[in-house]
Amino acid sequence: MIEFNQVSKVFDSGENRVEALKDINLTVEKGDIFGVIGFSGAGKSTLIRTVNLLEYPTSGNVIVEGKNLANMSEKQLREAKKNIGMIFQHFNLLNSKTVFDNVAMPLILSKNKKKNIQERVHEILRFVGLEDKARNYPDQLSGGQKQRVGIARALATNPYILLCDEATSALDPQTTKSILNLLQRINEEYKITILIITHEMEVIKQICNRVAVMENGHVIEAGSVFEIFAHPKTDTTRNFVKSVIRDEVPESVYKLLKEYENHSRIFKIEFFGADSGQPIVSKIAKVYEVEINVLFGNITELQGIPFGNLIVELSGEHHEIQRAIRFIVDQDIEVKEVMEDGSQCRVSFERLMGNALHG
Known part of the structure; x- marks a missing residue:
C-alpha cells in the first residue's frame, strides 16, 4: 500500500x-x-x-x-x-x-x-x-x-x-x-x-x-x-x-529489601496470551519450600492478547529457589532475574544449571 x-x-x-x-x-x-x-x-x-x-x-x-x-x-x-x-x-x-x-x-x-x-x-x-x-x-x-x-x-x-x-x-x-x-x-x-x-x-x-x-x-x-x-x-x-506498561520495582522497595538479611532473589515473570491465566504463584507456594512476596503486578491487552508481568521476591535455600524457577521456565514462561542495580537478566536452563553448580 x-x-x-x-x-x-x-x-x-x-x-x-x-x-x-x-x-x-x-x-x-x-x-x-x-x-x-x-x-x-x-x-x-x-x-x-x-x-x-x-x-x-x-x-x-x-x-x-x-x-x-x-x-x-x-x-x-x-x-x-x-x-x-x-x-x-x-x-x-x-x-x-x-x-x-x-x-x-x-x-x-x-x-x-x-x-x-x-x-x-x-x-x-x-x-x-x-x-x-x-x-x-x-x-x-x-x-x-x-x-x-x-x-x-x-x-x-x-x-x-x-x-x-x-x-x-x-x-x-x-x-x-x-x-x-x-x-x-x-x-x-x-x-x-x-x-x-x-x-x-x-x-x-x-x-x-x-x-x-x-x-x-x-x-x-x-x-x-x-x-x-x-x-x-x-x-x-x-x-x-x-510509559504505558510499568515493569519496574520502585527504588524504595529495593531499599527495604536490602535491609533484610535473607536469602532472597527478585524475578520478573512475563505472561503472554494463555500463560496469563496460569496460577503460577500458588503452584510454587504449594510445591516448593520458598516464600513468595509479590512486589508488583501488571496485565494489559494488546490486540486482544493478554500481556503482563509479575515481579516477585523468592526467599529460601538457593537450590529450592532454583527448583521453583526451573518449574516456571519449564512452562515456557519467560523469567528474568532482577539485579541489585535494576537491570534484568533472562533466565535460561543453562543459567540455572550454572547457578546450581556454583551455588
Missing part, C-alpha cells in the same frame, strides 16, 4: 543543513493502522508528509498503491491526492466557514455536483456524530468536535489512505479515546489504511496493529505492536513501552 524505499529528506537553508530522514525503508500494508512514534525532532512528521508530497523526498521513493507520486504530472497528482486524506494536530479548519462548508471544501474544489456534495457531507457528518452541528462554526465547537470535523473533511473524497499527523495530541485523554475509537471504526467499516504519527505510546497501544519507532531521522525498530511491546530492542523503545 505505502512503501518507503531508502527515503531521505534534507532541509538545506544556507548554513543550516538538517537531515530529517535518513534512508527510511518501511512498508505499510493495506488495512493496517500503522503507528509511527518518536520524540520531537525524530522525523516522523516529515515522514508522513512525504506520502502526499507535502514534502518531496531528497532521495529515495515513496510508492503509494504501486505508483510513485513524484513522477506524476500536476493533473495526475491532484487526482491521486483525492485518495489520500489527512487530519492535523490543530484541526486546520476555516473559522469563517460552517462545519458543513469545511467538510464540503474538498468536494467543491473537485467540482462535484451540488446534490452529490449535499448527500456526501450529510452522510459523513452522520458517521462522525456531528449531523446536528452542520450549521455551526468551528469556534462554537469543542476540541474533540473540531477534530471530528477534520476527520469528516478528510473522508469526504472517499480516500483509501488516511494520514493522521499528531491527531490527538491537542486533546484531553477522554476525548483522545473517543477519536481513536472513531479512527478504528473508519478502518474497519470503510477499509481505509491509516498511518498515524504520535509521541504517545498509549495511542499505539489502543488502536495500531503495527508500529515503527523513529529516532534522529532513522527507523530504529519496527514490527507488530505485540512484538514491540513484548520484546523492545532499543532503549528508546523500552522507554516508550514503560
